[in-house]
Ligand SMILES: Nc1ncnc2c1ncn2[C@@H]1O[C@H](COP(=O)(O)OP(=O)(O)O)[C@@H](O)[C@H]1O
């Protein structure tokens with residue numbers, strides 16, 4: 259048996275087909291609106307994800323540190339005002355860090371914990387002398403915090419005995435190549451001769467110049483922190499859960515716990531502002547598209563006055579007439595969202611071909627996530643329906659006699 | 665004896681109630697039409713013929729009076745019931761055919777059935793083709809109204825009015841702008857259907873020749889029935 263459309267969609271489709279130019283116009287408007295929204299959303303989402311990814315590429319999601327020590331000096335007897343001064347720099351260990359590490363690792367959402375001993379040092383080679391940050395890590399565990407293996411340009415990310423890993427900038431400044439020797443000297447007078455077993459480029463010149471990775475025990479002895487660690491680095495499953503997890507850890511341990519979201523508050527605020535302005539643009543586009551659909555349908559209802567009267571005379575209820583126009587709005591929205599998504603995909607392709615990073619790689623991937631297409635389809639169909647509501651109700655209320663008499 | 669198909673008592677219709685142009689167009693109409701009756705409604709232009717037909721066709725409601733269609737008092741029916749009663753038991757033929765321009769002749773004929781049943785099916789299509797055949801338009805089934813002549817359009821409109829085998833056919837000057845020969849054809853079609861199905865027919869016409877071929881002539885003057893006589 260042939261498939262035959264039910265009454266309301268049948269008439270709706272025919273009316274749309276009959277209204278050629280009008281239909282094309284609202285379809286074009288809806289398509290354009292959807293394309294702009296999908297394109298912008300996909301672009302901004304991708305760029306934001308990249309920025310966050312880049313920031314987190316060299317950073318732990320959550321860092322646990324010893325409580326910050328401060329001197330309080332009362333200015334007046336009542337203690338109304340106090341001046342809080344940080345105490346002179348002195349390395350301290352996280353109290354009972356093994357227990358804290360176990361607690362953190364057991365916390366929901368935490369996927370990795372890595373102890374780190376870090377402190378200032380000088381890298382010395384011949385006459386050259388650079389200020390660096392000594393990083394004592396367990397390479398295996400630290401890799402789950404920062405994906406160092408992806409950044410290696412020479413050697414491997416492994417520390418053992420006096421073997422160390424340094425960044426490209428430091429290597430260049432000191433003229434060091436793989437397997438060369440490097441002396442580190444500490445403010446406390448200790449020093450050690452290291453052998454460079456790996457060179458990394460983490461995409462950040464400052465870190466490429468400062469980070470010198472050695473084993474945990476070596477860093478502990480050089481920095482006078484036997485058995486201690488200066489911080490615990492954590493990775494969490496959902497990066498935007500970092501703050502609540504940090505808060506929970508802080509409550510449980512009483513230690514200083516910072517999430518990347520606090521450390522990068524400005525960046526997050528900027529991203530949020532971008533999202534707000536994107537939402538603003540989206541809202542305006544949606545309003546304009548809705549007004550476009552509504553106005554064309556209002557005109558169509560007036561033009562179809564006679565047909566509506568005839569259909570009513572033949573027994574079509576008000577609700578059927580209402581449906582005819584609602585379906586037209588929804589159809590325009592649905593079809594517009596499909597074509598608009600295709601158009602957005604084309605735009606993404608074009609833009610990713612034109613705009614490239616300094617190194618020639620595309621600034622963003624020309625891909626469209628299905629969830630955005632789905633979102634566009636739902637929103638556009640909903641907007642189509644909503645904007646058809648007023649014209650459809652007008653059509654349904656229309657007096658059949660008046661239509662037929664004229 | 666069955667209840668009359670049309671049963672009007674004291675029907676009035678006033679337009680523009682509460683405005684300075686308030687006018688009573690119909691002043692107390694009493695009219696009954698039995699099953700199988702074929703009546704002409706005549707009268708000068710502006711006498712209220714179309715208004716009366718629209719009231720009987722349930723396209724608008726009377727200002728006062730009792731209006732029963734097929735034995736049902738329409739005052740007791742709500743909007744949806746009125747719409748359904750209209751769709752299922754009344755077939756309209758208008759002066760200007762009033763076909764849907766976006767649909768083919770056959771689709772126009774199917775439309776009342778699609779409305780009543782929700783969608784077409786093979787049987788609905790077959791019935792529509794049969795009806796078009798009966799009015800001599802089978803070959804034009806897939807043409808749009810715009811591609812048909814005035815007489816052909818009116819024949820499609822008649823086929824459409826007959827689609828649901830209504831108990832009542834209301835025709836408002838169905839032959840009004842057709843030449844004599846075509847008008848006779850159209851009239852004959854209505855008459856034939858009336859004989860076949862025993863439906864009641866009320867036909868507004870200005871043509872005394874055609875009126876004379878009806879069972880009964882109702883004459884409306886200034887919103888009142890001046891006389892209501894059987895033809896010889
Ligand atoms: N919607 C309306 N509002 C006001 N007056 C109307 C309306 N419809 C019809 N009339 C008036 O009612 C009278 C009867 O009209 P109508 O029923 O069309 O007459 P006929 O069909 O006999 O020519 C006319 O004077 C017409 O102007």
Ligand SMILES: [Mg+2]
Nearest residue numbers: 713714715836
């Ligand atoms: Mg008239």
